[in-house]
Amino acid sequence: MDGRxxxxxxxxxxxxxxxxxxxxxxGKGTQAKLIMQRYGIPxxxxxxxxxxxxAEKTALGKEAESYMDAGKLVxxxxxxxMMEVELAHAENAIVDGFPRTIPQAEAFDAxxxxxxxxxxxxxxxxxxxxxxxxxxxxxxxPRTGRVYHTKxxxxxxxxxxxxxxxxxxxxxxxxxEVVTKRLAEYDEKTAPLIAYYERQCETVHVNALGEIAAVxxxxxxxxxxxxxxTKP
Ligand code: AP5
Numbered sequence: 700m701d702g703r704x705x706x707x708x709x710x711x712x713x714x715x716x717x718x719x720x721x722x723x724x725x726g727k728g729t730q731a732k733l734i735m736q737r738y739g740i741p742x743x744x745x746x747x748x749x750x751x752x753x754a755e756k757t758a759l760g761k762e763a764e765s766y767m768d769a770g771k772l773v774x775x776x777x778x779x780x781m782m783e784v785e786l787a788h789a790e791n792a793i794v795d796g797f798p799r800t801i802p803q804a805e806a807f808d809a810x811x812x813x814x815x816x817x818x819x820x821x822x823x824x825x826x827x828x829x830x831x832x833x834x835x836x837x838x839x840x841p842r843t844g845r846v847y848h849t850k851x852x853x854x855x856x857x858x859x860x861x862x863x864x865x866x867x868x869x870x871x872x873x874x875x876e877v878v879t880k881r882l883a884e885y886d887e888k889t890a891p892l893i894a895y896y897e898r899q900c901e902t903v904h905v906n907a908l909g910e911i912a913a914v915x916x917x918x919x920x921x922x923x924x925x926x927x928x929t930k931p
Contacts, residue, residue, distance in 0.1 A: 715816030716743075716786075717922070719795045720892055721823025723881040724830035725907045726914060730823075731795040733915050743785055745778060745796035768871050770880030772799055772888060779806045790816060799889045808899070820896035821918055823907035827882060834878050838867040 717734075719727040731742040749767060752760030759781060763773045772778075782797055786807075798804040811818060836848040840860040847854045847867060854861050872881065896902045903921040907914055 715790050715811055715814065716792045716794045716818050718798070718818045718820045718896070719793065719823065720820055720889070720896065721907060722825055722827065722830055722885045722889075723878065724834040725823035725825045726833075726911065727795045727823060729911060730915055730918055731793045733911070734793050734918065737915075737919075741789055741792045743782075743789060743792045743794050743797070745782065745799075747796075748781065748785065749773065768877070770872055770877040770884060772884050775800055775802045775806075778803060782807070783810060786810060790814060794818075798892060801888075801891060801895060804892055804895055817900045818896075819922065820893075820900060820902040821921070822893050822896075822902060822904045823914075824904050825907045829908060830882065831875060831878050834873050835869075835875050837873070838869050840865065841868050 719731055721727050728744055728746065731744060734740070735742040749760065749763045753764055753767070754760070759777065762777060766773045778797065778799075779802070782803075783806075786792070786794075798807050807818070832850065836850055837846055838849065838854070838858070839846045840863065842863060842865060843860070845860065845862065846852075847860075849857070854867065858867050859865070860867055872878075893902070905914060905917040905921060909917070
């Protein structure tokens with residue numbers, strides 16, 4: 700089925716979730732949170748859900764752990780089962796990090812088709828050379844939440860918080876070595892989704908290399924009046 704929304708009326712009545720597609724570090728999570736705050740629509744992030752499950756030591760979290768730490772995608776069956784629950788009542792959501800493979804996209808399509816919805820895809824265009832710096836830069840104080848960046852806002856002593864003198868931590872999969880693997884997974888398994896969605900539904904591209912506020916503006920400006928968000 701060609702789910703492409705063909706008229707403005709169709710777009711208003713049929714467009715459901717907004718899918719953010721882009722490489723690790725492209726800024727999907729950052730933009731999803733900003734759009735959520737601005738419009739009050741939910742963000743559903745598979746990465747955040749998985750990290751929460753890891754922190755709570757659930758069966759899903761334990762199963763996902765080794766894949767995430769190795770920079771690999773978590774197996775499709777686990778993700779699809781998890782997302783069927785998460786998406787059951789979230790028709791108009793900003794979805795960040797899902798789908799990431801063709802089987803995930805097909806499962807998502809089937810779920811949306813049952814609700815009579817098509818997604819809108821936003822593709823984050825980036826130059827890979829900036830991604831490693833963006834991802835590996837942040838270190839945080841787990842006690843206070845204070846965040847540093849090794850290049851833009853470094854602590855006085857590497858790995859030590861300026862204020863309480865305690866150790867700073869990095870997301871386990873944000874080391875340079877694991878980031879290289881995450882980018883390779885993206886190229887092989889997720890990048891093909893851009894052509895997939897270009898065939899399936901309305902797909903817009905944004906230049907994700909600019910300042911954070913400029914990227915938000917570009918996304919908002921390109922979103923049609925879907926009922927999910929309205930042009931400023
Ligand atoms: P996930 O958490 O989804 O990570 P990711 O997409 O690989 O990477 P990021 O979260 O780092 O990227 P982002 O695009 O959200 O960028 P962000 O806004 O954070 O997934 C983690 C793991 O979970 C996966 O590797 C996999 O194992 C598993 N997983 C998740 N979903 C899965 C699925 N569907 N199937 C299978 N496995 C799955 O920004 C990054 C940094 O850049 C931040 O410091 C930010 O401040 C900065 N930044 C953002 N925008 C800008 C800007 N415009 N200019 C300068 N800096 C910027």
